[in-house]
Amino acid sequence: MARIGAPPETHYTLPPDFAAALGQCVANFGWLEEIIKRTIYALDRARLADDLTEEELQSWLTRMVSIADDSMGTLIEQLDAAMRRYPGLRDRNRITDRLAEIRLQRNLLCHASWRPTEDKARWHPAFVNTKGEVQRQPLGIADLEVIRADTVEIGTRVLRVMRATGVRGYWAGDDEA
Numbered sequence: 001m002a003r004i005g006a007p008p009e010t011h012y013t014l015p016p017d018f019a020a021a022l023g024q025c026v027a028n029f030g031w032l033e034e035i036i037k038r039t040i041y042a043l044d045r046a047r048l049a050d051d052l053t054e055e056e057l058q059s060w061l062t063r064m065v066s067i068a069d070d071s072m073g074t075l076i077e078q079l080d081a082a083m084r085r086y087p088g089l090r091d092r093n094r095i096t097d098r099l100a101e102i103r104l105q106r107n108l109l110c111h112a113s114w115r116p117t118e119d120k121a122r123w124h125p126a127f128v129n130t131k132g133e134v135q136r137q138p139l140g141i142a143d144l145e146v147i148r149a150d151t152v153e154i155g156t157r158v159l160r161v162m163r164a165t166g167v168r169g170y171w172a173g174d175d176e177a
Contacts, residue, residue, distance in 0.1 A: 021144040028151040029106045039162040043082035046165035
């Protein structure tokens with residue numbers, strides 16, 4: 001059987017405008033992960049007793065540092081658990097459901113191999129998710145802009161949760177600003 005297109009291992013350079021839009025999505029995913037970590041910190045810190053011993057405080061801080069390397073899925077689970085423990089928060093299920101959707105988009109955009117399509121404005125993300133589902137739809141800049149905007153919107157909602165605690169969510173590098 002004759003090959004119609006280039007071999008699958010062919011490397012393609014994305015057009016600058018598409019690459020920039022994809023890069024903005026990836027940057028926003030990084031921002032969202034930081035916001036989730038800050039919110040977990042704030043939710044947990046807000047419920048800690050004021051009279052912790054130094055040893056108890058250090059133990060808690062060590063646990064907070066350990067979330068730095070957690071995957072997006074684990075962070076969402078930890079955020080959900082922290083929100084569940086914090087009284088009076090609304091929309092917990094909607095927030096975590098939306099974060100789970102964004103996580104799938106993040107995995108797609110960050111782990112796909114990009115291939116051109118006949119439509120020069122759209123690129124196909126060659127990707128199979130953990131359920132074995134193949135990404136069939138090519139994406140264009142408008143699709144990436146929607147994903148970016150959705151990521152910022154859910155991040156803003158998570159920020160409101162953090163601010164509801166009254167605790168500023170600390171994260172690495174805050175002391176260096």
